[in-house]
Amino acid sequence: MDYKAIEQKWNKIWQDKNLYAFDKSKADKKYYVLEMFSYPSGANLHLGHWYNYGPTDSFARFKRMQGYKVFQPMGFDAFGLPAENYAIKTGIHPKDSTMKNIATMEKQLKNMGAMFDWNAEIYTCAPEYYKWTQWLFLQLYKKGLAYQKLSPVNWCSSCNTVIANEQVVDGKCERCGTQIVRKEMTQWFFKITDYAEELLRDLDKIDWPEKTKLMQRNWIGRSEGGEVEFTLESGDVFRVFTTRADTLYGVSYVVLAPEHPLVDKITTPEQKAAVEAYKSETAKASDIDRLSTAKEKTGCFTGAYCINPVNGEKVPVWIADYCLATYGTGAVMGVPAHDTRDFEFAKKFGLPVKRVVKSADGKNDELPYVEYGVNVNSAEFDGMKTADAKRAILKKLEKAGKGGVKVNYRLRDWSVSRQRYWGAPIPVIHCPHCGAVPVPEKDLPVELPYNVNFTPDGKSPLGKCEEFMNVTCPVCGAPAKRDADTLDTFVCSSWYYLRYPDAKNAEKPFDGEFIDKMLPVDKYVGGAEHACMHLLYSRFITKALRDMGYIHFDEPFKSLVHQGVILGPDGTRMSKSKGNIINPDKYVDEYGSDTFRMYLMFGFSYMEGGPWSDDGIKSVSKFLDRVERMVLKDHPAEKVDKAAEKELAYALNYCIKCVTADMEAFSFNTAIARIMELVNTMYKTDGKVSPALMEETSDTLIKILAPIVPHIAEELYSLKGGKDSVFNASYPVCDESKLVKDEIELAVQINSRVKAKINVPSSADNAEIEKIALSDPKVIEALAGAAVKKAIVIKGRLINLVV
RNA sequence: GCGGAUGUGGCGGAAUGGCAGACGCGCUAGCCUUAGGAGCUAGUGUCCUCGACGUGGGGGUUCAAGUCCCUUCAUCCGCACCA
Numbered sequence: 001m002d003y004k005a006i007e008q009k010w011n012k013i014w015q016d017k018n019l020y021a022f023d024k025s026k027a028d029k030k031y032y033v034l035e036m037f038s039y040p041s042g043a044n045l046h047l048g049h050w051y052n053y054g055p056t057d058s059f060a061r062f063k064r065m066q067g068y069k070v071f072q073p074m075g076f077d078a079f080g081l082p083a084e085n086y087a088i089k090t091g092i093h094p095k096d097s098t099m100k101n102i103a104t105m106e107k108q109l110k111n112m113g114a115m116f117d118w119n120a121e122i123y124t125c126a127p128e129y130y131k132w133t134q135w136l137f138l139q140l141y142k143k144g145l146a147y148q149k150l151s152p153v154n155w156c157s158s159c160n161t162v163i164a165n166e167q168v169v170d171g172k173c174e175r176c177g178t179q180i181v182r183k184e185m186t187q188w189f190f191k192i193t194d195y196a197e198e199l200l201r202d203l204d205k206i207d208w209p210e211k212t213k214l215m216q217r218n219w220i221g222r223s224e225g226g227e228v229e230f231t232l233e234s235g236d237v238f239r240v241f242t243t244r245a246d247t248l249y250g251v252s253y254v255v256l257a258p259e260h261p262l263v264d265k266i267t268t269p270e271q272k273a274a275v276e277a278y279k280s281e282t283a284k285a286s287d288i289d290r291l292s293t294a295k296e297k298t299g300c301f302t303g304a305y306c307i308n309p310v311n312g313e314k315v316p317v318w319i320a321d322y323c324l325a326t327y328g329t330g331a332v333m334g335v336p337a338h339d340t341r342d343f344e345f346a347k348k349f350g351l352p353v354k355r356v357v358k359s360a361d362g363k364n365d366e367l368p369y370v371e372y373g374v375n376v377n378s379a380e381f382d383g384m385k386t387a388d389a390k391r392a393i394l395k396k397l398e399k400a401g402k403g404g405v406k407v408n409y410r411l412r413d414w415s416v417s418r419q420r421y422w423g424a425p426i427p428v429i430h431c432p433h434c435g436a437v438p439v440p441e442k443d444l445p446v447e448l449p450y451n452v453n454f455t456p457d458g459k460s461p462l463g464k465c466e467e468f469m470n471v472t473c474p475v476c477g478a479p480a481k482r483d484a485d486t487l488d489t490f491v492c493s494s495w496y497y498l499r500y501p502d503a504k505n506a507e508k509p510f511d512g513e514f515i516d517k518m519l520p521v522d523k524y525v526g527g528a529e530h531a532c533m534h535l536l537y538s539r540f541i542t543k544a545l546r547d548m549g550y551i552h553f554d555e556p557f558k559s560l561v562h563q564g565v566i567l568g569p570d571g572t573r574m575s576k577s578k579g580n581i582i583n584p585d586k587y588v589d590e591y592g593s594d595t596f597r598m599y600l601m602f603g604f605s606y607m608e609g610g611p612w613s614d615d616g617i618k619s620v621s622k623f624l625d626r627v628e629r630m631v632l633k634d635h636p637a638e639k640v641d642k643a644a645e646k647e648l649a650y651a652l653n654y655c656i657k658c659v660t661a662d663m664e665a666f667s668f669n670t671a672i673a674r675i676m677e678l679v680n681t682m683y684k685t686d687g688k689v690s691p692a693l694m695e696e697t698s699d700t701l702i703k704i705l706a707p708i709v710p711h712i713a714e715e716l717y718s719l720k721g722g723k724d725s726v727f728n729a730s731y732p733v734c735d736e737s738k739l740v741k742d743e744i745e746l747a748v749q750i751n752s753r754v755k756a757k758i759n760v761p762s763s764a765d766n767a768e769i770e771k772i773a774l775s776d777p778k779v780i781e782a783l784a785g786a787a788v789k790k791a792i793v794i795k796g797r798l799i800n801l802v803v
Numbered sequence: 804g805c806g807g808a809u810g811u812g813g814c815g816g817a818a819u820g821g822c823a824g825a826c827g828c829g830c831u832a833g834c835c836u837u838a839g840g841a842g843c844u845a846g847u848g849u850c851c852u853c854g855a856c857g858u859g860g861g862g863g864u865u866c867a868a869g870u871c872c873c874u875u876c877a878u879c880c881g882c883a884c885c886a
Contacts, residue, residue: 036886038886039885039886041885041886080885080886081884081885081886082885082886153884154884162884163884164884164885165882165883165884166884166885166886167884167885168884211807211808212807214806214807215806215807215881218805218807219806219881219882219883287883288804288805288882291804291805292804292805295804326883411883412883414883415883415884418884419884420884488884489885489886490886493886527886528807528880528881529880529881529886530886531807531881532806532881532882532883533881533882533886534886565879565880567879572879573879573880602815602816602826602827603815603816603827603828604815604816605815605816605817608809608816610815610816613814613815613828615814615815615827615828615829616814616815616827616828618828618840619827620827622841622842623827625841625842626842669815669816669817669826669827670816670817670818670825670826672826672827673816673817673825673826673827674825674826675826676826676827677825677826680826683843745822746822747821747822748822749821749822749866749867751866752821752866752867754822757822789866790866791866792821792866792867794821794867797821797822798821798822798867800821800866800867802867
């Protein structure tokens with residue numbers, strides 16, 4: 001077969017017939033298959049794209065043949081850092097390089113032969129799209145879910161610019177090697193924490209991999225505890241969050257995050273220099289380093305003292321980098337006797353260690369003692385069990401107005417400001433009189449200007465573009481400035497699945513009534529690396545839009561699958577620097593896109609991925625030749641053998657049954673294994689079965705294969721006389737009556753070791769099976785007269801005789 | 804450091820607690836062909852035969868463990884400004 005000619009032929013026919021366009025009037029029978037859209041970073045589709053889109057398209061085709069109206073769109077997540085970095089390096093404008101990359105990738109995606117509905121294509125960098133991304137920002141702002149605050153960024157003083165985490169290597173700027181420091185800037189945030197509880201709870205409602213749900217649960221990080229208010233000598237107050245309020249009598253110091261707003265105010269003149277030095281040291285460390293328990297504890301005394309609200313004790317206030325400003329209240333109480341980190345800290349700085357909990361059996365175990373137990377040295381709470389003491393102490397604090405029960409989340413609000421050019425401009429105007437003013441919706445989109453200077457020099461590129469920046473305030477008309485930052489690209493991708501079904505709507509981001517019919521996405525397929533960010537942001541945006549009344553469902557993705565990662569032949573992640581990149585084009589060129597796709601489906605466990613190998617693809621190619629020969633040949637019946645006919649009918653229906661289940665479960669490698677078994681049986685029984693049965697089997701085989709090798713199956717289908725597309729045919733259904741066997745083989749175990757095989761009628765009950773087993777000569781020999789204490793029969797599998 | 808995963812023949816990988824290694828690659832042999840890097844058929848976990856041993860290591864639960872529990876080792880991924 002001339003694969004290239006066939007691919008071109010059918011791609012053109014499918015396109016001319018508009019075979020894969022979604023019929024919006026059939027939304028009631030919809031099945032929404034969505035692959036995570038591509039970032040057009042390189043000029044070509046890489047193997048990861050192929051692995052995501054090829055097999056998933058086969059799943060979509062399978063669903064179509066099952067009678068669903070499949071909607072499978074494709075688009076591009078086109079804003080982002082790499083295009084901008086490329087521009088800084090080469091001078092080629094991000095828009096130009098991105099649009100060029102998109103054009104190439106579109107062409108390759110079309111050659112892949114996936115049934116994408118190109119009528120619904122979107123690019124996030126198109127004004128027609130980001131207009132609505134900006135609209136989304138404005139709705140969140142109106143709803144009180146977008147706000148500004150000071151937040152640290154990575155700052156490179158040599159490049160004079162903000163650096164992404166990715167560009168920080170060992171704490172240094174990857175471009176110039178300068179030590180990165182963290183610098184506070186005013187930035188926009190989305191209040192995802194308002195939804196922490198629902199985001200956690202609704203995980204129970206969705207069909208997602210358990211590990212992904214677990215990761216989100218841990219990311220959200222709900223912990224129940226309490227807040228305790230400490231009063232400084234200056235009269236200022238601050239609160240700490242703790243899960244161990246029962247240890248409050250053991251507090252011997254408190255720690256503020258070095259970034260805590262009170263630090264400057266309370267530091268005594270004698271400590272000023274030391275505190276400043278410590279703060280600038282901390283600015284160099286990443287959160288990951290700061291939280292490492294392996295690292296030696298560091299800290300600095302502020303010179304200030306505060307009052308423990310339960311016992312009036314005066315304790316010193318320190319700053320230390322193991323306390324993060326972004327978690328809890330940015331302050332922790334130090335209880336060295338009952339916390340490992342606090343213990344190390346106290347030991348290093350000579351702070352007192354005071355036991356307030358001992359184990360329930362009354363033993364004074366070694367300190368730090370972090371287990372639950374019974375309170376001691378805790379005034380009226382002595383003798384209480386940990387759980388009771390927590391409650392009682394928090395109650396006392398609550399009465400005194402000094403704290404109380406509190407649930408805390410590790411989840412932080414979503415920072416969406418980026419000091420970059422290639423993104424959706426933030427639709428806000430900063431007016432000297434009115435402050436931050438949202439751009440009126442009628443003025444959207446705030447278009448990204450083309451002519452800007454990317455050279456990093458301390459300002460956002462947009463900030464240097466006068467005609468962009470200078471506007472009049474929509475409220476008072478005074479001269480004002482636009483927000484010079486752009487939105488995090490995750491904002492663009494947090495709602496794109498809502499845009500696809502109504503991608504060309506010029507009046508609205510989407511028609512709510514129609515979207516309610518089309519969503520949620522029935523099957524979402526993409527990489528596991530998005531578990532905690534994109535997949536959480538999308539859930540948040542869906543819930544926020546629901547609460548604003550735009551949509552009426554709770555979750556965007558009903559069912560989720562992660563494909564694995566294909567590694568280089570050396571078993572490590574593919575990268576340019578390692579030179580182990582596999583280019584799919586080479587194989588598509590040599591073997592055709594169907595064969596390449598089928599190899600991706602057969603050679604790996606889809607959810608696992610694994611190292612690439614050249615060896616298997618040839619075997620898939622051979623297998624397809626073998627199919628072609630069998631399906632197209634004449635099938636003379638030399639002598640029709642009933643047993644052979646039964647065997648073939650069994651093989652066919654068993655194949656249908658297994659492949660249907662395997663396709664549904666994304667277990668493509670085993671689905672293909674079952675198809676290979678069927679073809680092997682066809683070869684084995686050819687000539688011994690009636691031509692009619694062989695023809696029927698061939699026709700069915702073509703339909704089973706169609707989702708996996710769409711062009712080849714379409715060609716075979718038409719060569720066999722099919723008039724319409726095979727993708728308008730329905731998927732074969734298993735005839736259970738053909739799977740009934742007269743006799744089944746069972747293994748006979750004696751004390752769990754297999755000693756013999758027996759054939760029993762499929763209708764035999766347990767007693768009969770035992771009787772047959774005990775009369776088998778091999779079994780008699782192996783038993784050697786021993787008495788059977790117990791016989792365990794597992795239907796269709798084995799019988800185990802315990803002696 | 805925290806969080807998530809993985810570990811099965813020479814290789815890719817199969818196994819609702821029920822005959823470990825489906826299917827394929829590779830390898831071996833036979834057939835076929837003027838020819839084969841084509842095709843068809845058979846064999847192929849390890850060890851010395853009966854048999855024994857085998858799912859990273861060690862322990863446990865069970866009639867039965869790759870699968871469940873405990874422990875240990877190794878490798879990989881994510882960690883909030885890469886997308």
